[in-house]
Amino acid sequence: PEQLAPEQPQQGFLSRFLADDQKCQLMLLKTLQTNPYVKLLLDAMKRSGCAVNRERHFSCEDCNGNVSGGFDASVSQIVLCQNNIRNQAHMNRVVTHELIHTFDHCRAHVDWFTNVRHLACSEIRAANLSGDCSLVNEIFRLRFGLKQHHQTCVRDRAILSILAVRNVSKEVAEKAVDEVFESCFNDHEPFGRIPHNKTYAKYAHRDFQNRHRYYSNI
Numbered sequence: 001p002e003q004l005a006p007e008q009p010q011q012g013f014l015s016r017f018l019a020d021d022q023k024c025q026l027m028l029l030k031t032l033q034t035n036p037y038v039k040l041l042l043d044a045m046k047r048s049g050c051a052v053n054r055e056r057h058f059s060c061e062d063c064n065g066n067v068s069g070g071f072d073a074s075v076s077q078i079v080l081c082q083n084n085i086r087n088q089a090h091m092n093r094v095v096t097h098e099l100i101h102t103f104d105h106c107r108a109h110v111d112w113f114t115n116v117r118h119l120a121c122s123e124i125r126a127a128n129l130s131g132d133c134s135l136v137n138e139i140f141r142l143r144f145g146l147k148q149h150h151q152t153c154v155r156d157r158a159i160l161s162i163l164a165v166r167n168v169s170k171e172v173a174e175k176a177v178d179e180v181f182e183s184c185f186n187d188h189e190p191f192g193r194i195p196h197n198k199t200y201a202k203y204a205h206r207d208f209q210n211r212h213r214y215y216s217n218i
């Protein structure tokens with residue numbers, strides 16, 4: 001009986017691995033072509049002289065733990081955790097979140113590795129603008145009518161993100177987030193508003209395109 005399926009686990013592992021990689025690439029393609037948050041960010045990056053190339057700037061990989069993605073500033077590459085990204089909506093959120101970091105990396109001299117407040121600012125913006133907090137926000141608004149929930153969610157997520165990538169204490173992460181919260185929470189570039197859902201994001205994209213149309217006519 002033990003000879004019945006000696007190759008089975010390996011084959012299963014291999015095909016699952018290939019399927020994960022292919023699934024990741026296909027979902028990424030769809031996100032880049034159709035998601036309004038992502039389309040706006042890609043336009044904004046191009047306008048800032050940092051055009052994004054799918055093959056050069058994205059990498060589908062297996063990741064440890066339950067991390068969904070990351071931005072590797074040293075090689076300007078977004079890592080997508082193919083073993084943890086569950087579906088298209090999840091892929092949309094991860095790509096949006098990471099593109100906000102790359103947008104910040106492009107427009108400002110972000111000191112990711114030694115200045116925890118720079119990292120904190122970008123994490124606040126990514127949590128605020130990517131929709132990471134919007135779904136939860138909707139549920140809580142309906143159930144409890146908490147208007148402050150969005151801000152609380154953004155603060156909590158920014159702190160968790162810092163702790164996931166930097167070896168600092170919770171106190172240091174909280175202090176950094178609180179010090180820059182006001183200005184970074186109110187910095188909505190390139191959206192011009194908090195895009196609470198896809199419709200808002202579409203309007204933001206349209207406004208962004210118009211803004212630059214006018215500027216180019218001046």
Ligand SMILES: [Zn+2]
Pocket residue numbers: 097101122123126161
């Ligand atoms: Zn982040």
